[in-house]
Each structure stands twice: as C-alpha cells, then as structure tokens.
Amino acid sequence: MISLHKKKTIGVSEARLGYMLVAPALFCILMIAIYPILKTLSLSLYSMNLQSPSDTKFIGLDNFKTLLSDLRFLSAFWNTIKFTVCSVAFELCVGMVMALLMNMKLKGTGVIRAAVLVPWAIPTSVSALMWMFMYNDQYGVVNDILTKLGIISKNVAWLGQASTAMKAMIFTDVWKTSPFMGLLLLAGLQGISSDIYEASAVDGASKIRQFFSITLPLLKPTMLVALIFRTIEAFRVFDIVFVMTGGGPGNSTETLSLYAYKTIFRNLDFGMGSAVAVVIFLFVLVFAFVYIRVLGKDTL
Amino acid sequence: MKKAKKILSWCLAGCLALGMMPGCAQNQQSETSSTTVKDVTITFMRQKDTTNSVTKCVSAFEKAYPHIKVKLLSMPASSDALHNTLVTALAAGDSSFDVMAMDSVWTQEFLDAGWVESVDSAFTQSERSKYLSSTLNSVTYNGKVYAYPYFTDCGLLYYRKDIITTPPKTWDELIQMSKANIGKNGIKYGYVMQGAQYEGFVCNVMEFIHGNGGDVLTNGKVSINTSNVINGLQDMKNVLSSGITPAGVNTYKEVDCAQLFTQGETLFMRDVPKYLSVVNADTSKVKGKVGICELPRGNDGTHGVGNLGGYNMGININSNNKEAALTFVQYMTGEAGQKVNALQGGYCPTRSSLYKDEEILAKYPDWEKFESIFADGVPRPLTPKYSKMSDSMQINFNKAVNGLLPIKTAVENVEKDLKSILNQN
Numbered sequence: 001m002i003s004l005h006k007k008k009t010i011g012v013s014e015a016r017l018g019y020m021l022v023a024p025a026l027f028c029i030l031m032i033a034i035y036p037i038l039k040t041l042s043l044s045l046y047s048m049n050l051q052s053p054s055d056t057k058f059i060g061l062d063n064f065k066t067l068l069s070d071l072r073f074l075s076a077f078w079n080t081i082k083f084t085v086c087s088v089a090f091e092l093c094v095g096m097v098m099a100l101l102m103n104m105k106l107k108g109t110g111v112i113r114a115a116v117l118v119p120w121a122i123p124t125s126v127s128a129l130m131w132m133f134m135y136n137d138q139y140g141v142v143n144d145i146l147t148k149l150g151i152i153s154k155n156v157a158w159l160g161q162a163s164t165a166m167k168a169m170i171f172t173d174v175w176k177t178s179p180f181m182g183l184l185l186l187a188g189l190q191g192i193s194s195d196i197y198e199a200s201a202v203d204g205a206s207k208i209r210q211f212f213s214i215t216l217p218l219l220k221p222t223m224l225v226a227l228i229f230r231t232i233e234a235f236r237v238f239d240i241v242f243v244m245t246g247g248g249p250g251n252s253t254e255t256l257s258l259y260a261y262k263t264i265f266r267n268l269d270f271g272m273g274s275a276v277a278v279v280i281f282l283f284v285l286v287f288a289f290v291y292i293r294v295l296g297k298d299t300l
Numbered sequence: 301m302k303k304a305k306k307i308l309s310w311c312l313a314g315c316l317a318l319g320m321m322p323g324c325a326q327n328q329q330s331e332t333s334s335t336t337v338k339d340v341t342i343t344f345m346r347q348k349d350t351t352n353s354v355t356k357c358v359s360a361f362e363k364a365y366p367h368i369k370v371k372l373l374s375m376p377a378s379s380d381a382l383h384n385t386l387v388t389a390l391a392a393g394d395s396s397f398d399v400m401a402m403d404s405v406w407t408q409e410f411l412d413a414g415w416v417e418s419v420d421s422a423f424t425q426s427e428r429s430k431y432l433s434s435t436l437n438s439v440t441y442n443g444k445v446y447a448y449p450y451f452t453d454c455g456l457l458y459y460r461k462d463i464i465t466t467p468p469k470t471w472d473e474l475i476q477m478s479k480a481n482i483g484k485n486g487i488k489y490g491y492v493m494q495g496a497q498y499e500g501f502v503c504n505v506m507e508f509i510h511g512n513g514g515d516v517l518t519n520g521k522v523s524i525n526t527s528n529v530i531n532g533l534q535d536m537k538n539v540l541s542s543g544i545t546p547a548g549v550n551t552y553k554e555v556d557c558a559q560l561f562t563q564g565e566t567l568f569m570r571d572v573p574k575y576l577s578v579v580n581a582d583t584s585k586v587k588g589k590v591g592i593c594e595l596p597r598g599n600d601g602t603h604g605v606g607n608l609g610g611y612n613m614g615i616n617i618n619s620n621n622k623e624a625a626l627t628f629v630q631y632m633t634g635e636a637g638q639k640v641n642a643l644q645g646g647y648c649p650t651r652s653s654l655y656k657d658e659e660i661l662a663k664y665p666d667w668e669k670f671e672s673i674f675a676d677g678v679p680r681p682l683t684p685k686y687s688k689m690s691d692s693m694q695i696n697f698n699k700a701v702n703g704l705l706p707i708k709t710a711v712e713n714v715e716k717d718l719k720s721i722l723n724q725n
Binding site for chain 1: 380383384387388391409412413495496497498546547548549550551560684685687688691695698699700702704705
C-alpha cells in the first residue's frame, strides 16, 4: 500500500495521471462533437451567408420565426414526420417477427441470423441506388414482378409520382433497417429466462398470453433502446432521399435534413441552415425524452 | 509500478511535444528546397473525367513545361457535389489546390465571393476574341475577367433521322410527329427529357421559356410573370401530359434519357452534346441513325433556344503557385489543350476556330451545326444569387409541370421569391 503522504511528494498522483491519459481523448471529443453542436447553435442565431461573410450579424430568433412561416420548411417537416412514424412503426413490427423467428430453436438459425443482416450491411446510399433501379419504370424489377402477379397492368414510375414516391422510400428504409431492429430485439429475447415461460405454461398460459404478458413487458428496455436509435436515425434521414428522389417530384419528398443541406451548401445560407439543423436536434431530443418517459417509466 | 506510471506520463508528454516537431522540420525543408530547385507542383481540382482526356492534356502540358508537375484531384461528376466541395474548401481559405473547374452557373457566385484570382491582365483582347462570347460572359464580373472558359455545353434535340426527315420546328409539331410514329418502327415513346427534380430540370424549363420568347430576368429585373413564360411552361406541361413520354420521365436525368434512346424505342430526346458518342456507340441500337438539331420553339418564339452551360477554369485566390497555375490554365484552355479535350473526351470547345478544325469535324461531323445552335443558345441568369433562384424555380416549376400546382401560381411564387432574393421589392 502507498501512503497518501508519499504520493504527494512524488508529484504525479493517480488521479492526475488518469486525467493526463484521458486528456487527448477528451480534447478530441470536445473538438469533434461539442464544438460543432455549439457552433451550429450559435450560427442559428445569426444571419450569415458565405457569399457575403461581412454582412454577418446577430439576429436572435429571427431565423426560427422565418421558418415558422416558411411553407417549404413546414412541408419538409411534415414529410419527415410521415417518414419517421411510418418507417419506425413498420420496422418495429417486421423486426419483432424476425426476432421471434430467429429466437426459435430451429436448425440453421445461425445462418439465418447472418443472412438477415445483409440489407443492413449495405451502405444506405448503395441500397438506395439499387432500389432506385428496381423502381425504374422501364427496366425495374418491381414493375416486372407486380405485372406478372397481375397487380398492375402497366408500368408505374414509383418515384415519379407524389402519391407513391414517399411510400417507395419508406419501403426501402423498412427493408434496410428491420434486420437491425430484429437483432436488437433478439438480444432482448435471449435475455428472458426460459423459467418464466415454463412456469407460465404450467399455469396454463397460452402462447399469445405469454407473448403479451411476458415477452412484451420484459422486452420493453430493449424496445426502448431500439426505438430511440431508429427514430433518431429516421428523423435525420438524408441519404435515401438525396439519392432516390433529390426531394422530387415537386418537392413532395424533401425532408428536413435535405432542406438543411440545400440551404447550407447550395445557397450558402449558414444561418438559416443551422436553424433547421437545430430544429432537427430539438425534435430528436423530444423524441428521446418521450420514449424514456412513456416506455421507460419502470425500466430505467 | 509507480515508477512505470511516472515514466509513462513523461513519455506521453514527450509524444505530444514531438507531435509538433515534424511540422517544424517540414517547413524548414520546404524553405530550403524552394530556393535551390525551381520545380513546382500544382493541384487541379475538377469533376471526375471518365474519358481520360484530362490526363492526356495534363501529360502533354507536363512535357511542354517540364518544371511544372500537375496533380489531378478528381471530385464526383455531379456539378452540385463539386460546388459543395469547393465552397467548403474556399470558404476556409484552403490553399491545397491551385486550379479549379467551375460550372458556368456558379462561376459568378465564386467571383462575387472573391474566391477566384483575376486573370484580366493576362487574358489579352486578341485572345478573348477567339472565344465564343457566351462563354466569356460567364467569367466576367464587374467588367473584369476572372477565369478561362474550359468547355461549353448546350441543349440539343436528338432525333431518329432514319424515321424523321425534317425535324419539328415547334413543340406542337413534335407532339404530332410523335403521335404519328408511336407504334411504328419499334417506336414506343415520342420524347424524353430531364424531368427529375435537379438542376438539369431547370435547364429544360429554361429552354421552354426562352424558346417561347420569355425570360426570367430582363436587364437584371425580374420579368417572369409574362404570358411568354406562362405559355412556355404550358408547352412543357403539354409535352409531358400528351402521352408521348414514358411514365418515369420525371425521374430521368441526362444519362437515363441517353440509355433509353439507345434502345431504339424513342423518337426524340433532349440531351447535351456529350451523349452523341453514347448514342453512336457500338452497343447502341440506333448507331448511325441519330440526327441532331436545334430544340423546337414555342408558338410565341422565333427560334429554338438551347440552354448554354459548361465549365470554366479559375485560379484559387489562396494558391501559392499562381504563376504556374496561370500557365497551366492557359495551356488547357488554349487551342492545343481544347483540341485534345474535344477529340478524346467529346467536350465542346469554347474557342470558335475549333468548330472548323478538320480533324475534329472528321471525328464529329455533327459538330458543324454547333456554332449556329450555340449562337442561338442562352445561359441561365448570370448572377451571384443564381443557386437560390434556381432552388425556387426547381421546386415551383417541378410542381407545376407535374400538376401539383397551377402554372400561374407557380410563376407568381417564383416571381415573389426572385424579387426577394434580388432585393427588388
């Protein structure tokens, strides 16, 4: 054992060594994560355009006031909400089915678990491009299959109609991220002890009763994590929209991230673009808060 | 144990201190080397070139000027992606590249921001007279020239000359001819154009507007709410809703149109000159059956108007090798450089003499029509605020031709936006 006195005389205490060792990492985190967030927050309060940097001035909350009356912002906001709610809801259902199937003690589950991950492993921009070809009105496989099944009589431009473009993108997102949801939920399922199921079976509970009274409540913490992850990601959706429609047709699929991107990089309007980014940030924060409150009441 | 920690912490401090050393050492080295050796390396940032013509030009340049080495930095092929990369770098005062390729529509924006070195004194009057005047306009800002026109671009009407003998003069004729030919000779569609929501769509819209005698700005003033513009947009909507276009035309970009056209099922196509090589490639089903001409006009217009685009070469204001950079730009945009670019890459020269060059005409017989087509062409509005204007036009006009918004309302929205962007309220 080292006495406290001796430690002081040597000069390098354990604590100080600890701080020194983590200092570079802390510095990196500060520069990479905290600084841009604070910078974006402060930029959102300025009128700043890169084309005329000398005209930069502090305008308080004016950017946000402008956004509230900006029809384009409101439609982007509504599109983002539609995308988030639909894709996350479907992903949860599909992911749950996947997880339950993978949790069954069948032959070859290892292979299945690896196989379902394939969509998730493909970079989003690549899968978006792939789906864009599949939705093509001339040589797309989606049209081909639906025609052969007799569901449609002539080829449809899935990404060319305001009524179908958003649905097509949601479908792509569900295809891509359900496996992630499924694997997260599977991990949760495997954490539930089989004793409980056996005990309830002895008490005469049906499979359906077991699912609603045992599986779902015990899966809540995992579902919470999965939902927070996916909602945050879906709310910030950029690559799918950017690649598949660029916001079209007639701006009917523009989301908040795409709007922020265009405002900042195309129009060089850093003040307004940052304000949009801050709105995204705040909403993600609200989502996380609501989930934790509603789902996590007794689990966290 | 304790000792080990002490040593470790000192090592860490040492490492941090050393981290700064290589920087100092490098600076010393470059200072000494610049006084002894005159070799310079300049970096050229441009969009990816799939034709290899730029590497050919660069190696010819390096042979002619052995003391200058050129490093080529290829960016994604999309104009927007190049714009965003350059903006980020230039706004931060980056000096890691010396020469950049700039799309003619955002050249004015860059000049206005002060990111491009002036070449006004180096670019002699006699040299200027050799360039197509439309290309010089895009590099002139406040009466001074800031860049060299690199290559130009213009919307053309591609047609099947094995089926059509005289191409249509008006959009109505185009619709009639298409309807008359659909179902014959394997023709399924009358017309394809760039209808996806992106900058290429704005170019297509402009052609309908200009071709009907309308314009977005007249002498710098917003002049969009006129019957010429509205009827021009109506022409576009008519073409799109007449049943002669494929269902997905509003998702197509240049390359999608060219791919469809090579299948031999389409009668007319609007595209830029570089796809001449694609439709006449060995794999194309319409090889040798394609004619080009000026785009049709609207009923109120006098002639078809192609949208002029293209790229310019400018020097980064923060470059450390401006002299070598200028030599390079002058070579690339000179007679020799542009000829290689045309022959190897199919890029349209900005120097008028090259449209009479025998070697070029032997390779591209259609190019003899370009001078007159380009002379009728009009660029998109030359203003530093263009991106914002384009944003509003892209959204509103895309809504209008897709039937999501009445044309009149779309025009009024754009008028309101443009006036506020240009402070003309």
